[in-house]
Amino acid sequence: MNPALRSDLLTWYRLHARDLPWRNTNDPYRIWLSEIILQQTRVDQGRPYYERFTERFPTLKDLAQAQDEEVMKLWEGLGYYSRARNLLKAARLVQQTHNGHFPNTAEGLEKLPGIGPYTSAAIASFAFGQAIGVVDGNVFRLLSRLFDIDACIDEGKNRPVFQALANELIDKEVPGISNQALMEIGATICTPRPKCQKCPLQTHCLARERGTVDLRPVRKKRNKVKEETIDYLILLDGSGQMAIQQRAAQGIWAELFEPLHSAEHQVQPKLDQWHIDHRLTHRILHIRFQLCRLKTEKKPTNKHIIWVGADQRRSLAFPVPVLKAFAHWDL
DNA sequence: AACCCGGGGGG
Protein backbone atom coordinates (compact mmCIF):
# COMPACT_ATOMS: atom_id res chain seq x y z
CA MET A 1 0.00 0.00 0.00
CA ASN A 2 1.31 3.41 -1.01
CA PRO A 3 2.32 5.24 2.19
CA ALA A 4 1.65 8.62 0.56
CA LEU A 5 -1.99 7.62 0.12
CA ARG A 6 -2.36 6.96 3.85
CA SER A 7 -0.62 10.16 4.71
CA ASP A 8 -2.75 12.24 2.33
CA LEU A 9 -5.87 10.64 3.75
CA LEU A 10 -5.03 11.40 7.38
CA THR A 11 -3.81 14.91 6.67
CA TRP A 12 -7.03 15.72 4.85
CA TYR A 13 -9.15 14.23 7.63
CA ARG A 14 -7.42 16.24 10.35
CA LEU A 15 -8.16 19.40 8.40
CA HIS A 16 -11.67 18.70 7.11
CA ALA A 17 -13.43 16.24 9.41
CA ARG A 18 -16.88 17.31 10.51
CA ASP A 19 -17.22 17.79 14.25
CA LEU A 20 -19.73 15.09 15.19
CA PRO A 21 -20.76 14.34 18.76
CA TRP A 22 -19.92 10.62 18.60
CA ARG A 23 -16.39 11.48 17.48
CA ASN A 24 -15.69 13.22 20.76
CA THR A 25 -15.99 10.12 22.91
CA ASN A 26 -14.32 6.79 23.51
CA ASP A 27 -17.37 5.39 25.27
CA PRO A 28 -18.25 2.11 23.50
CA TYR A 29 -21.89 2.62 24.45
CA ARG A 30 -22.14 5.97 22.67
CA ILE A 31 -20.17 4.75 19.68
CA TRP A 32 -22.42 1.70 19.40
CA LEU A 33 -25.55 3.85 19.77
CA SER A 34 -24.38 6.23 17.06
CA GLU A 35 -23.55 3.40 14.68
CA ILE A 36 -26.97 1.79 15.06
CA ILE A 37 -28.69 5.13 14.49
CA LEU A 38 -26.52 5.83 11.45
CA GLN A 39 -27.23 2.51 9.72
CA GLN A 40 -28.94 3.44 6.44
CA THR A 41 -29.25 6.96 7.77
CA ARG A 42 -27.55 10.24 6.94
CA VAL A 43 -25.68 12.16 9.60
CA ASP A 44 -27.99 15.18 9.46
CA GLN A 45 -31.02 12.98 10.01
CA GLY A 46 -29.49 10.83 12.74
CA ARG A 47 -27.80 13.49 14.83
CA PRO A 48 -30.89 14.83 16.65
CA TYR A 49 -31.88 11.26 17.53
CA TYR A 50 -28.42 10.63 18.95
CA GLU A 51 -28.70 13.79 21.04
CA ARG A 52 -32.09 12.79 22.43
CA PHE A 53 -31.01 9.22 23.18
CA THR A 54 -27.83 10.23 25.02
CA GLU A 55 -29.73 12.90 26.93
CA ARG A 56 -32.41 10.47 28.06
CA PHE A 57 -30.13 7.41 28.40
CA PRO A 58 -26.63 8.65 29.27
CA THR A 59 -25.32 5.15 30.02
CA LEU A 60 -25.86 1.61 28.85
CA LYS A 61 -27.47 0.79 32.17
CA ASP A 62 -30.07 3.53 31.69
CA LEU A 63 -30.99 2.17 28.29
CA ALA A 64 -31.08 -1.43 29.48
CA GLN A 65 -33.63 -0.45 32.13
CA ALA A 66 -35.86 1.47 29.72
CA GLN A 67 -39.41 0.55 28.79
CA ASP A 68 -39.79 -0.79 25.23
CA GLU A 69 -42.44 1.81 24.45
CA GLU A 70 -40.28 4.74 25.41
CA VAL A 71 -37.44 3.57 23.19
CA MET A 72 -39.82 3.09 20.26
CA LYS A 73 -41.26 6.55 20.83
CA LEU A 74 -37.78 8.06 20.80
CA TRP A 75 -37.04 6.21 17.55
CA GLU A 76 -40.27 7.43 15.94
CA GLY A 77 -39.76 8.80 12.42
CA LEU A 78 -36.30 7.28 11.92
CA GLY A 79 -37.48 4.13 10.13
CA TYR A 80 -36.21 0.55 10.20
CA TYR A 81 -37.77 0.06 13.62
CA SER A 82 -36.19 -3.35 14.14
CA ARG A 83 -33.02 -1.38 14.85
CA ALA A 84 -34.68 0.04 17.96
CA ARG A 85 -35.86 -3.37 19.11
CA ASN A 86 -32.41 -4.88 18.60
CA LEU A 87 -30.86 -1.87 20.32
CA LEU A 88 -32.80 -2.64 23.47
CA LYS A 89 -32.16 -6.38 23.19
CA ALA A 90 -28.42 -5.83 22.86
CA ALA A 91 -28.35 -3.28 25.70
CA ARG A 92 -30.00 -5.73 28.09
CA LEU A 93 -27.79 -8.58 26.90
CA VAL A 94 -24.56 -6.63 27.42
CA GLN A 95 -25.74 -5.26 30.75
CA GLN A 96 -26.85 -8.61 32.11
CA THR A 97 -24.44 -11.15 30.66
CA HIS A 98 -21.32 -9.06 30.00
CA ASN A 99 -21.50 -6.98 33.21
CA GLY A 100 -22.16 -3.87 31.18
CA HIS A 101 -19.03 -4.21 29.04
CA PHE A 102 -19.20 -4.50 25.28
CA PRO A 103 -17.02 -7.20 23.68
CA ASN A 104 -13.81 -5.51 22.52
CA THR A 105 -13.35 -7.34 19.22
CA ALA A 106 -15.33 -7.31 15.99
CA GLU A 107 -15.85 -11.04 16.31
CA GLY A 108 -17.42 -10.70 19.75
CA LEU A 109 -19.48 -7.64 18.84
CA GLU A 110 -20.99 -9.31 15.80
CA LYS A 111 -22.77 -11.82 18.03
CA LEU A 112 -24.97 -9.04 19.41
CA PRO A 113 -28.35 -8.41 17.79
CA GLY A 114 -28.31 -5.56 15.28
CA ILE A 115 -24.54 -5.72 14.81
CA GLY A 116 -23.22 -7.10 11.54
CA PRO A 117 -19.87 -6.95 9.72
CA TYR A 118 -19.82 -3.18 9.26
CA THR A 119 -20.97 -2.14 12.73
CA SER A 120 -18.74 -4.66 14.54
CA ALA A 121 -15.69 -3.33 12.72
CA ALA A 122 -16.71 0.26 13.39
CA ILE A 123 -17.10 -0.22 17.15
CA ALA A 124 -14.00 -2.41 17.42
CA SER A 125 -11.80 0.15 15.67
CA PHE A 126 -13.33 3.39 17.02
CA ALA A 127 -13.71 2.29 20.64
CA PHE A 128 -11.06 -0.37 21.06
CA GLY A 129 -8.43 0.42 18.43
CA GLN A 130 -8.70 -2.88 16.59
CA ALA A 131 -7.10 -2.67 13.13
CA ILE A 132 -10.03 -3.93 11.09
CA GLY A 133 -11.44 -2.12 8.07
CA VAL A 134 -14.96 -0.70 8.06
CA VAL A 135 -16.74 -1.50 4.82
CA ASP A 136 -19.96 0.49 4.53
CA GLY A 137 -21.57 1.93 1.42
CA ASN A 138 -19.18 4.89 1.43
CA VAL A 139 -16.13 2.66 1.59
CA PHE A 140 -17.44 0.31 -1.12
CA ARG A 141 -17.79 3.31 -3.41
CA LEU A 142 -14.46 4.86 -2.53
CA LEU A 143 -12.51 1.60 -2.93
CA SER A 144 -14.28 0.79 -6.19
CA ARG A 145 -12.99 4.06 -7.62
CA LEU A 146 -9.60 4.25 -5.94
CA PHE A 147 -8.61 0.81 -7.26
CA ASP A 148 -10.98 0.78 -10.24
CA ILE A 149 -12.66 -2.42 -9.12
CA ASP A 150 -15.26 -3.90 -11.45
CA ALA A 151 -16.52 -6.48 -8.94
CA CYS A 152 -20.16 -5.90 -8.02
CA ILE A 153 -20.46 -4.38 -4.53
CA ASP A 154 -23.74 -6.04 -3.64
CA GLU A 155 -22.68 -9.60 -4.29
CA GLY A 156 -21.62 -11.27 -1.07
CA LYS A 157 -18.88 -13.27 -2.72
CA ASN A 158 -17.03 -10.03 -3.54
CA ARG A 159 -17.08 -8.66 -0.03
CA PRO A 160 -13.70 -10.22 0.92
CA VAL A 161 -12.05 -8.27 -1.90
CA PHE A 162 -13.20 -4.97 -0.39
CA GLN A 163 -12.61 -6.07 3.20
CA ALA A 164 -9.00 -6.98 2.38
CA LEU A 165 -8.34 -3.60 0.78
CA ALA A 166 -9.94 -1.77 3.69
CA ASN A 167 -7.79 -3.76 6.12
CA GLU A 168 -4.64 -2.90 4.17
CA LEU A 169 -5.44 0.79 4.08
CA ILE A 170 -5.58 1.09 7.86
CA ASP A 171 -2.87 3.03 9.60
CA LYS A 172 -2.01 0.69 12.49
CA GLU A 173 -1.11 3.64 14.70
CA VAL A 174 -4.62 5.09 14.50
CA PRO A 175 -7.05 2.46 13.19
CA GLY A 176 -10.18 4.35 14.26
CA ILE A 177 -9.16 7.69 12.76
CA SER A 178 -8.00 5.94 9.64
CA ASN A 179 -11.39 4.25 9.20
CA GLN A 180 -13.28 7.45 9.96
CA ALA A 181 -11.23 9.22 7.31
CA LEU A 182 -12.16 6.71 4.62
CA MET A 183 -15.84 7.00 5.39
CA GLU A 184 -15.65 10.78 5.63
CA ILE A 185 -14.22 11.04 2.13
CA GLY A 186 -16.89 8.67 0.86
CA ALA A 187 -19.62 10.69 2.53
CA THR A 188 -18.44 14.16 1.53
CA ILE A 189 -16.15 13.91 -1.54
CA CYS A 190 -16.40 10.51 -3.18
CA THR A 191 -20.19 10.76 -3.27
CA PRO A 192 -22.35 9.15 -5.95
CA ARG A 193 -21.69 12.35 -7.92
CA PRO A 194 -18.09 12.78 -6.88
CA LYS A 195 -16.27 16.07 -6.29
CA CYS A 196 -12.96 14.87 -7.64
CA GLN A 197 -11.37 18.33 -7.77
CA LYS A 198 -11.59 18.52 -4.00
CA CYS A 199 -10.35 15.00 -3.39
CA PRO A 200 -7.08 14.55 -1.48
CA LEU A 201 -6.64 11.17 -3.14
CA GLN A 202 -7.14 12.24 -6.74
CA THR A 203 -3.53 11.55 -7.67
CA HIS A 204 -3.90 8.01 -6.31
CA CYS A 205 -7.25 7.25 -7.93
CA LEU A 206 -7.09 4.62 -10.63
CA ALA A 207 -10.63 5.20 -11.89
CA ARG A 208 -9.85 8.89 -12.32
CA GLU A 209 -6.73 8.02 -14.27
CA ARG A 210 -8.70 5.66 -16.49
CA GLY A 211 -11.80 7.80 -16.79
CA THR A 212 -14.05 5.14 -15.25
CA VAL A 213 -15.20 7.08 -12.18
CA ASP A 214 -18.82 7.20 -13.38
CA LEU A 215 -18.83 3.42 -13.89
CA ARG A 216 -17.91 2.78 -10.25
CA PRO A 217 -19.13 1.25 -8.09
CA VAL A 218 -20.59 -1.62 -10.09
CA ARG A 219 -24.03 -2.47 -8.76
CA LYS A 220 -26.87 -4.82 -9.60
CA LYS A 221 -30.07 -3.49 -11.11
CA ARG A 222 -32.58 -2.42 -8.53
CA ASN A 223 -36.04 -3.79 -8.02
CA LYS A 224 -38.92 -1.64 -9.06
CA VAL A 225 -40.56 0.02 -6.12
CA LYS A 226 -44.30 -0.32 -5.75
CA GLU A 227 -46.41 2.49 -4.46
CA GLU A 228 -49.25 2.11 -2.01
CA THR A 229 -51.82 4.54 -0.72
CA ILE A 230 -53.45 4.45 2.67
CA ASP A 231 -56.26 6.72 3.79
CA TYR A 232 -55.86 7.48 7.45
CA LEU A 233 -58.90 8.63 9.34
CA ILE A 234 -57.93 11.08 12.02
CA LEU A 235 -60.79 10.63 14.41
CA LEU A 236 -60.95 12.87 17.48
CA ASP A 237 -63.43 12.81 20.31
CA GLY A 238 -64.70 15.88 22.15
CA SER A 239 -61.78 15.91 24.59
CA GLY A 240 -59.13 15.85 21.86
CA GLN A 241 -58.32 12.16 22.09
CA MET A 242 -57.41 10.37 18.85
CA ALA A 243 -58.41 6.83 17.94
CA ILE A 244 -55.43 4.62 17.21
CA GLN A 245 -54.81 0.93 16.84
CA GLN A 246 -51.81 -1.34 16.84
CA ARG A 247 -50.57 -2.78 13.57
CA ALA A 248 -50.08 -6.47 12.94
CA ALA A 249 -46.98 -8.28 14.20
CA GLN A 250 -45.63 -8.83 10.70
CA GLY A 251 -45.00 -6.54 7.79
CA ILE A 252 -44.21 -2.87 7.59
CA TRP A 253 -44.39 -0.82 10.79
CA ALA A 254 -45.00 -4.04 12.75
CA GLU A 255 -46.71 -3.52 16.10
CA LEU A 256 -46.51 0.24 15.89
CA PHE A 257 -49.56 2.43 16.48
CA GLU A 258 -51.42 4.39 13.85
CA PRO A 259 -54.79 6.03 13.30
CA LEU A 260 -57.64 4.06 11.76
CA HIS A 261 -57.18 3.45 8.08
CA SER A 262 -58.69 2.07 4.94
CA ALA A 263 -57.78 -1.35 3.64
CA GLU A 264 -54.36 -1.46 2.10
CA HIS A 265 -53.45 -2.87 -1.32
CA GLN A 266 -55.48 -0.32 -3.14
CA VAL A 267 -54.06 1.85 -5.85
CA GLN A 268 -56.72 4.54 -5.68
CA PRO A 269 -58.11 5.92 -2.43
CA LYS A 270 -61.68 4.91 -1.68
CA LEU A 271 -62.94 7.61 0.59
CA ASP A 272 -66.58 6.54 0.43
CA GLN A 273 -65.92 3.45 2.49
CA TRP A 274 -65.83 5.45 5.68
CA HIS A 275 -68.99 5.64 7.72
CA ILE A 276 -68.38 8.69 9.76
CA ASP A 277 -70.09 9.43 13.05
CA HIS A 278 -70.48 13.18 12.88
CA ARG A 279 -70.62 13.50 16.64
CA LEU A 280 -66.85 13.11 16.38
CA THR A 281 -64.34 15.44 14.80
CA HIS A 282 -62.50 13.87 11.93
CA ARG A 283 -60.24 14.44 8.99
CA ILE A 284 -58.92 12.11 6.38
CA LEU A 285 -55.27 12.03 5.59
CA HIS A 286 -53.75 10.42 2.53
CA ILE A 287 -50.36 8.84 2.89
CA ARG A 288 -48.37 7.54 -0.01
CA PHE A 289 -45.38 5.43 0.72
CA GLN A 290 -43.04 3.23 -1.18
CA LEU A 291 -42.02 -0.30 -0.51
CA CYS A 292 -41.32 -3.41 -2.48
CA ARG A 293 -44.09 -5.66 -1.32
CA LEU A 294 -46.71 -5.31 1.32
CA LYS A 295 -48.35 -8.22 3.04
CA THR A 296 -52.12 -8.32 3.24
CA GLU A 297 -53.55 -7.04 6.42
CA LYS A 298 -56.86 -7.29 8.18
CA LYS A 299 -59.14 -4.32 8.22
CA PRO A 300 -59.34 -2.45 11.49
CA THR A 301 -61.78 -3.87 14.00
CA ASN A 302 -63.32 -1.80 16.73
CA LYS A 303 -62.18 -4.00 19.56
CA HIS A 304 -58.55 -3.07 18.94
CA ILE A 305 -59.16 0.62 18.85
CA ILE A 306 -57.93 2.70 21.72
CA TRP A 307 -58.14 6.41 22.37
CA VAL A 308 -55.14 8.44 23.36
CA GLY A 309 -54.49 12.05 24.20
CA ALA A 310 -51.76 14.03 22.48
CA ASP A 311 -49.65 13.94 25.61
CA GLN A 312 -49.49 10.18 25.86
CA ARG A 313 -46.36 8.38 24.81
CA ARG A 314 -47.66 5.91 22.28
CA SER A 315 -45.41 4.88 19.43
CA LEU A 316 -46.82 5.97 16.12
CA ALA A 317 -45.38 4.93 12.83
CA PHE A 318 -45.57 7.79 10.43
CA PRO A 319 -43.08 9.33 8.10
CA VAL A 320 -41.81 12.51 9.66
CA PRO A 321 -43.69 15.01 7.44
CA VAL A 322 -46.96 13.34 8.29
CA LEU A 323 -46.19 13.38 11.98
CA LYS A 324 -45.57 17.09 11.74
CA ALA A 325 -48.91 17.52 9.99
CA PHE A 326 -50.79 16.63 13.12
CA ALA A 327 -48.24 16.89 15.86
CA HIS A 328 -50.96 18.72 17.70
CA TRP A 329 -53.98 16.70 16.91
CA ASP A 330 -56.38 18.93 18.78
CA LEU A 331 -56.30 20.93 15.54
C1' DA B 1 -28.63 -15.41 -2.79
C1' DA B 2 -32.97 -13.05 -2.61
C1' DC B 3 -35.99 -10.48 -0.07
C1' DC B 4 -37.69 -7.48 3.72
C1' DC B 5 -37.41 -3.28 6.40
C1' DG B 6 -38.25 3.45 6.04
C1' DG B 7 -37.05 7.64 5.08
C1' DG B 8 -34.66 11.49 2.87
C1' DG B 9 -31.82 14.01 -0.67
C1' DG B 10 -30.66 15.69 -5.33
C1' DG B 11 -31.22 16.59 -10.27
Next chain:
DNA sequence: CCCCCAGGGTT
Protein backbone atom coordinates in the same frame (compact mmCIF):
# COMPACT_ATOMS: atom_id res chain seq x y z
C1' DC C 1 -41.25 14.24 -10.42
C1' DC C 2 -38.23 10.31 -10.73
C1' DC C 3 -34.12 8.24 -9.37
C1' DC C 4 -30.69 7.21 -5.94
C1' DC C 5 -28.87 5.69 -1.45
C1' DA C 6 -27.87 1.88 2.22
C1' DG C 7 -26.71 -2.58 7.08
C1' DG C 8 -28.72 -6.43 9.23
C1' DG C 9 -31.98 -10.14 9.74
C1' DT C 10 -34.78 -13.66 7.74
C1' DT C 11 -36.00 -17.05 4.46
